[in-house]
Amino acid sequence: MRTIRLSLRSRRALLGLAFISPWLLGFIFLFATPLLQSIRFSLSNLSVAPGGYVLEYVGFKNFKDALLVDATFNRILVDSVGAMVLNVPMILFFSLFTATLLNQKFRGRTLARAIFFLPVILASSAVAAAESAGLINLMGDASAVDASADGGASFNVVSIVRMLADVGLPMAYVDYIVEAIMRIYEIISSSGVQILIFLAALQSVPGSMYEVAKIEGATAYESFWKITFPMVSPLILTNVIYTIIDSFAGSPVTQAIYQTAFKTQNFGLSSAMSWLYTLVIGLVLIVVGWVLSRRVHYN
Amino acid sequence: MAASGTDRMVVVPKQNYHMHRVRNKTSDLLYSIFRYALVIGISFIILYPLFLKVSVAFKDKQDIYNPTIYMIPQHFTLDNIRLAAQVMDYLPLLANTLLFVTITTLLTAMSCALAGYGFARFSFPGSNVLFVLVILTILVPTSTLMVPMYLHFRSFDFLGIIQLFTGTNGINLLNTYWPSMITAATAGGLKAGLFIYIFRQFFKGMPKEIEEAALIDGAGGFKTFARIMLPNAISPLITVILFSFVWQYNDTFYSALFMSESPLISLKVASLPAQANQLIPQLMGFGSNSGIKADPNYVAMIVDTGILLAIAPLIILYLFVQRYFVESIERSGVVG
Numbered sequence: 001m002r003t004i005r006l007s008l009r010s011r012r013a014l015l016g017l018a019f020i021s022p023w024l025l026g027f028i029f030l031f032a033t034p035l036l037q038s039i040r041f042s043l044s045n046l047s048v049a050p051g052g053y054v055l056e057y058v059g060f061k062n063f064k065d066a067l068l069v070d071a072t073f074n075r076i077l078v079d080s081v082g083a084m085v086l087n088v089p090m091i092l093f094f095s096l097f098t099a100t101l102l103n104q105k106f107r108g109r110t111l112a113r114a115i116f117f118l119p120v121i122l123a124s125s126a127v128a129a130a131e132s133a134g135l136i137n138l139m140g141d142a143s144a145v146d147a148s149a150d151g152g153a154s155f156n157v158v159s160i161v162r163m164l165a166d167v168g169l170p171m172a173y174v175d176y177i178v179e180a181i182m183r184i185y186e187i188i189s190s191s192g193v194q195i196l197i198f199l200a201a202l203q204s205v206p207g208s209m210y211e212v213a214k215i216e217g218a219t220a221y222e223s224f225w226k227i228t229f230p231m232v233s234p235l236i237l238t239n240v241i242y243t244i245i246d247s248f249a250g251s252p253v254t255q256a257i258y259q260t261a262f263k264t265q266n267f268g269l270s271s272a273m274s275w276l277y278t279l280v281i282g283l284v285l286i287v288v289g290w291v292l293s294r295r296v297h298y299n
Numbered sequence: 300m301a302a303s304g305t306d307r308m309v310v311v312p313k314q315n316y317h318m319h320r321v322r323n324k325t326s327d328l329l330y331s332i333f334r335y336a337l338v339i340g341i342s343f344i345i346l347y348p349l350f351l352k353v354s355v356a357f358k359d360k361q362d363i364y365n366p367t368i369y370m371i372p373q374h375f376t377l378d379n380i381r382l383a384a385q386v387m388d389y390l391p392l393l394a395n396t397l398l399f400v401t402i403t404t405l406l407t408a409m410s411c412a413l414a415g416y417g418f419a420r421f422s423f424p425g426s427n428v429l430f431v432l433v434i435l436t437i438l439v440p441t442s443t444l445m446v447p448m449y450l451h452f453r454s455f456d457f458l459g460i461i462q463l464f465t466g467t468n469g470i471n472l473l474n475t476y477w478p479s480m481i482t483a484a485t486a487g488g489l490k491a492g493l494f495i496y497i498f499r500q501f502f503k504g505m506p507k508e509i510e511e512a513a514l515i516d517g518a519g520g521f522k523t524f525a526r527i528m529l530p531n532a533i534s535p536l537i538t539v540i541l542f543s544f545v546w547q548y549n550d551t552f553y554s555a556l557f558m559s560e561s562p563l564i565s566l567k568v569a570s571l572p573a574q575a576n577q578l579i580p581q582l583m584g585f586g587s588n589s590g591i592k593a594d595p596n597y598v599a600m601i602v603d604t605g606i607l608l609a610i611a612p613l614i615i616l617y618l619f620v621q622r623y624f625v626e627s628i629e630r631s632g633v634v635g
Binding site: 012013014016017018019020022023025026027029031033037038041048053098101104108112113115117118121122124125126127129130131185188189245248249253254257258262267270271274277278281282 | 335337338341345346410411413416417418421422424426429432433436437438439440441442444446447451485486491495520524545549551565566568569571572603609610613614621622
């Protein structure tokens with residue numbers, strides 16, 4: 001009898017392994033192997049031969065080339081990180097705000113939700129590329145598009161800047177807010193998933209907590225900062241990480257890596273670039289995760 | 300609710316009670332006006348480009364230069380749609396894309412549900428480490444794996460079996476649907492790590508007793524999963540299927556990498572402006588070498604109509620499932 005009981009446990013383990021086996025196979029052959037290979041590629045000079053490829057070890061030459069020789073890569077990398085630093089707080093603030101808004105009861109809430117999540121469905125780099133190309137056709141060239149965009153919106157911006165400056169905000173903040181307003185569509189369309197996550201978090205906050213707060217005489221403002229915010233704070237970390245990864249996914253860096261590999265056929269340099277890029281993202285994630293996880297409240 | 304607690308309870312002397320009531324009512328009203336202004340404003344920003352495209356799609360050529368027209372065209376026409384459909388070769392393209400996306404979506408949902416269930420309910424040596432690796436697949440950018448994956452599928456050979464038997468260097472799977480099918484079936488496709496995570500969180504939240512009852516009734520592990528667990532997992536299934544469908548439909552990264560020559564909508568849309576420029580003079584009856592260029596404004600109009608045609612299936616799909624979608628994500632356990 002003892003052997004059978006033991007085998008029940010290992011049978012469960014085997015069953016579990018059977019369930020994850022498709023993933024495990026894919027992970028080993030389509031994730032882990034390419035990952036290790038790409039490290040090897042980044043240290044070598046890769047030339048494509050009929051039916052395969054030839055590797056020639058060159059040490060850290062590719063990394064040096066990516067950072068010091070390539071004309072644009074380090075600038076693009078720094079720009080992308082900069083854009084990320086600006087974008088993440090905007091997207092986060094907007095999505096938390098919108099989720100709180102959509103969580104309230106008002107007429108037409110279902111319709112509002114349906115509209116607010118439309119950008120999740122329609123966010124497509126292909127459509128964006130075709131749109132800007134269509135616009136370029138219309139305007140003649142890209143600089144004209146930029147100029148017209150500036151021209152069309154300049155009146156609003158001037159009035160906003162004046163208004164905010166009158167209130168007495170420092171110019172750096174004014175710049176940031178104005179930039180956020182200028183790119184409102186971009187921010188809205190890249191915060192769909194984050195809104196969903198926050199909305200799910202808000203729904204899981206027990207309503208009795210708000211009732212108690214109300215009886216104790218807390219204002220709406222207080223109950224937001226003392227109840228809502230701490231309760232959704234673990235999801236802020238999740239959202240920050242998701243936003244960072246998402247903002248990198250379609251960045252110019254990815255494009256540069258793609259171009260290097262498939263236009264100039266320099267696979268080694270491309271792998272080195274992608275590893276530098278991975279390291280930068282990893283570093284950002286570790287720093288952000290470390291800073292935020294010390295402030296997060298878990299219940 | 301969260302921030303709408305303007306009707307807070309305040310202890311007030313009796314003579315002031317009426318005034319407080321009035322003040323509360325006014326602030327409630329002001330707040331709800333403010334809220335509607337915000338909601339309508341943001342909705343407008345989201346819908347405006349869409350309305351613009353619909354308006355352009357039905358606009359006649361002579362309406363382009365008429366500055367008095369806002370949104371609603373004076374001369375309705377279906378010519379733009381017909382021409383854009385011709386440029387894109389729309390119906391065969393759509394059928395092909397839908398078939399491809401449906402198959403990869405179903406494969407992804409299946410493999411991710413299996414993996415999610417495996418991680419949620421079974422403990423085997425290294426199960427926690429393996430789950431950390433699932434999270435790792437979310438974090439590593441796809442461009443890091445791009446070159447090895449490309450070379451791998453260029454001469455695909457599972458464990459060297461083909462070389463062993465035939466002596467050749469494996470098969471070239473590029474420009475077939477196999478690379479995407481294989482990654483989808485092995486839960487390694489677009490954002491699959493996220494889907495596994497969603498399923499695992501959901502299955503972790505289901506009561507264990509159901510499974511035990513099924514086990515006692517004599518159902519095996521897979522039967523329990525297929526008959527009991529999966530039918531109860533409708534909400535994460537809808538979430539995963541919708542996300543997977545949409546992301547696959549919009550994906551240009553993997554499709555450009557593995558099957559740049561395949562007729563897929565995402566690839567076609569990206570090259571639409573160039574193609575419209577080239578094809579429109581021909582379709583309007585000029586020879587291909589006549590050197591006649593189409594009016595750029597008209598080309599832009601056709602491109603816009605083409606984009607509308609490309610996203611139309613997604614919008615129609617969304618109209619049907621949005622209710623389940625928003626409700627299901629609230630219950631699907633993304634939060635954990």
